[in-house]
Amino acid sequence: MSPRAPAWRKRRRNRRVAGWLVDILIAAFALGPILWGLSTSFKPPQAILAYPPEFVPSQPTLEHYALLFRTGIHRFVLNSVIVSAISVALALALGSLAAYALARLSFRGRSTLMFGTVALMSIPLPSVLVPTFMLLANIDLTNSLIGLALLYTAYQLPIVVWMLYGYFRSLPIELEHAAMIDGCSRLRTLRKIVLPLSGPGLVAAGLFVLTFAWNDFVVAVVMVSTEEAKTLPVAIYGYLGFYGRDWGPLTAAAMLSIVPVIAVFIAFQRYFLSGMTGGGVKG
Amino acid sequence: MSSVTFSGVSKHYGDAIALDRLDLAIDAGEFVALLGPSGSGKTTTLNLLAGLIEADEGEIRIGDRIVNDVTPDKRDIAMVFQNYALYPHMTVFENLEFPLQARDGRIAAAEVERRVGKVAGTLGLGELLHRYPKELSGGQQQRVALGRAMIRDPHVFLLDEPLSNLDARLRIRMRRDIKALHKAIGSTIVYVTHDQAEAMSLADRIAVFAGGKLQQFATPAELYGNPTNLFVAGFVGEREPAFLTGSFDLHDGRLRFASDDAALALPIAEARHLAHLVARRVVLCVRAEALRVERDGPGVPAIVSDVELYGAEAIVYARLEQGAELPCRAEASAGFKPGEGIRLTAIAARLTAFDPDTQRALTRWP
Numbered sequence: 001m002s003p004r005a006p007a008w009r010k011r012r013r014n015r016r017v018a019g020w021l022v023d024i025l026i027a028a029f030a031l032g033p034i035l036w037g038l039s040t041s042f043k044p045p046q047a048i049l050a051y052p053p054e055f056v057p058s059q060p061t062l063e064h065y066a067l068l069f070r071t072g073i074h075r076f077v078l079n080s081v082i083v084s085a086i087s088v089a090l091a092l093a094l095g096s097l098a099a100y101a102l103a104r105l106s107f108r109g110r111s112t113l114m115f116g117t118v119a120l121m122s123i124p125l126p127s128v129l130v131p132t133f134m135l136l137a138n139i140d141l142t143n144s145l146i147g148l149a150l151l152y153t154a155y156q157l158p159i160v161v162w163m164l165y166g167y168f169r170s171l172p173i174e175l176e177h178a179a180m181i182d183g184c185s186r187l188r189t190l191r192k193i194v195l196p197l198s199g200p201g202l203v204a205a206g207l208f209v210l211t212f213a214w215n216d217f218v219v220a221v222v223m224v225s226t227e228e229a230k231t232l233p234v235a236i237y238g239y240l241g242f243y244g245r246d247w248g249p250l251t252a253a254a255m256l257s258i259v260p261v262i263a264v265f266i267a268f269q270r271y272f273l274s275g276m277t278g279g280g281v282k283g
Numbered sequence: 284m285s286s287v288t289f290s291g292v293s294k295h296y297g298d299a300i301a302l303d304r305l306d307l308a309i310d311a312g313e314f315v316a317l318l319g320p321s322g323s324g325k326t327t328t329l330n331l332l333a334g335l336i337e338a339d340e341g342e343i344r345i346g347d348r349i350v351n352d353v354t355p356d357k358r359d360i361a362m363v364f365q366n367y368a369l370y371p372h373m374t375v376f377e378n379l380e381f382p383l384q385a386r387d388g389r390i391a392a393a394e395v396e397r398r399v400g401k402v403a404g405t406l407g408l409g410e411l412l413h414r415y416p417k418e419l420s421g422g423q424q425q426r427v428a429l430g431r432a433m434i435r436d437p438h439v440f441l442l443d444e445p446l447s448n449l450d451a452r453l454r455i456r457m458r459r460d461i462k463a464l465h466k467a468i469g470s471t472i473v474y475v476t477h478d479q480a481e482a483m484s485l486a487d488r489i490a491v492f493a494g495g496k497l498q499q500f501a502t503p504a505e506l507y508g509n510p511t512n513l514f515v516a517g518f519v520g521e522r523e524p525a526f527l528t529g530s531f532d533l534h535d536g537r538l539r540f541a542s543d544d545a546a547l548a549l550p551i552a553e554a555r556h557l558a559h560l561v562a563r564r565v566v567l568c569v570r571a572e573a574l575r576v577e578r579d580g581p582g583v584p585a586i587v588s589d590v591e592l593y594g595a596e597a598i599v600y601a602r603l604e605q606g607a608e609l610p611c612r613a614e615a616s617a618g619f620k621p622g623e624g625i626r627l628t629a630i631a632a633r634l635t636a637f638d639p640d641t642q643r644a645l646t647r648w649p
Contacts, residue, residue, distance in 0.1 A: 172366065172368065174364045174365075174366055175368050175370060175371075177333070177335050177355070177362070177364070178364060178368040178370075178431075179370075179381075180335075180355040180356050181333055181355045181356070181358075181360060181362045181441075182431070183382055183385035183386040185354075185356060197371065197372055
């Protein structure tokens with residue numbers, strides 16, 4: 001009555017199967033709605049609510065996308081691109097300066113400043129919406145893409161500083177010492193040595209800002225009311241009323257807002273995997 | 284090239300004293316090794332000179348210029364780091380040209396080309412200019428690091444344990460290369476190491492550090508022959524000497540040394556430098572090369588307890604009747620075996636004595 005496989009082998013197999021099941025469950029939970037939306041966005045209107053539902057559209061169509069572009073969605077996409085690009089550039093530029101100062105310079109109040117930066121991250125965003133609106137209104141930057149980009153930068157700067165601080169600290173300090181002895185000022189050392197070696201850190205921090213700026217709805221809906229400065233998420237919300245329960249254009253618009261972020265993530269994923277510092281210092 | 288002067292320089296980290304009132308004057312063109320165990324203050328001294336840390340007190344000069352408040356990029360020095368610190372995102376060529384570009388962004392490309400070519404030629408890096416640091420062997424990385432330091436004509440070269448990451452044979456070869464380099468360029472070199480053999484073979488003068496204090500600053504021969512205190516005597520030399528605490532007396536025209544576990548007798552003619560120590564407690568420093576091992580003769584009797592072979596020579600561990608075990612240098616061809624009875628004669632000229640309380644040298648050999 002001996003079992004065909006030893007007990008430990010069986011246990012290992014069971015554990016693996018259980019692991020796969022959990023993975024599939026999580027994937028279905030996270031990706032299911034998105035894939036369903038993707039499928040719906042390509043279905044002709046009469047097939048959308050058909051029963052039984054089709055998972056892969058039998059007669060795929062681009063008519064919903066065409067409708068969106070006829071009604072001018074590209075302006076909102078462009079607005080989102082502009083706001084996101086400015087936010088990412090600004091947050092990384094200011095964040096890397098602040099993070100480098102915190103990581104490598106010694107000055108009075110450094111740890112207080114660091115603590116303050118971390119503490120800022122714990123303030124819930126909605127609680128500052130009204131004051132920031134007043135502030136923005138006072139300097140006449142509501143309904144402007146610049147105003148939005150400045151706000152996104154301000155909201156995301158603490159996390160950017162925190163992430164880059166950690167990354168800069170992990171670089172071998174001898175490289176910076178060598179650069180300074182070779183004749184570089186602090187700023188030049190940052191530009192020539194630290195930043196080029198911080199690719200993964202910059203990408204990770206940049207993606208944080210990008211996803212926030214690209215996806216943000218709450219801030220944009222409060223700060224912006226004119227068509228000219230609407231970003232994509234606010235525009236999509238507008239479609240909800242405009243087209244009633246018209247699922248086709250709605251899912252197509254949602255896809256337009258999801259796909260670029262996923263594309264950027266895929267494009268930069270290798271930076272998460274590979275470090276650039278190999279071979280420079282030994283030991 | 285420039286001289287380097289430390290006057291009363293101290294560095295503290297909280298309560299810990301990293302460097303205590305250092306006075307050190309290095310001549311222009313001199314090759315000086317800073318030698319000591321880790322935590323002795325030698326690296327602190329180098330970093331102070333490089334401007335990577337700031338002195339709490341005292342004055343540091345390079346040439347005639349006080350550099351305490353001068354940032355590293357304005358000190359006109361070059362440094363080779365223990366881990367080389369090559370810029371990983373730059374090719375060998377870019378690493379070599381970096382100090383030129385950093386100082387003068389408008390330097391002509393032809394001039395950069397010429398100087399990189401010259402350094403690459405000197406160090407045999409010509410074939411490697413387009414490789415990245417991670418594609419180089421340890422020895423090649425080391426040469427690139429040297430080249431990056433040589434590319435300018437700095438006032439002072441700083442080398443921080445540059446050979447400690449290389450394997451033993453390459454290290455000895457690179458020692459000669461560095462020495463040849465110093466001859467060729469004639470720069471002032473400050474070289475940090477914990478390896479006394481490296482310091483002895485390279486340096487014009489050696490500064491020995493311990494516990495944040497400069498112990499002795501002297502030529503290798505002086506350091507070896509006349510160590511100023513017990514620490515230096517123990518640290519300098521191929522192996523740690525035996526330290527015997529006891530006293531001398533005069534007997535039958537011979538100077539006898541006796542401690543709890545050892546006894547030695549020395550012909551007075553050879554031991555004049557020890558004669559004034561009669562009837563005084565001393566610590567006698569006995570190096571392996573200060574004892575002669577013979578199968579018979581007038582020496583003190585001992586038993587061979589162990590033999591270590593080092594090619595042409597051997598270290599014989601001799602156990603005295605009183606119990607002390609002394610390492611002695613002998614010819615390997617003499618073929619001493621463990622258990623064998625031998626006679627030990629001390630070579631008086633190679634013995635040094637120290638005060639057991641102050642640990643300072645009591646002997647001085649001209």
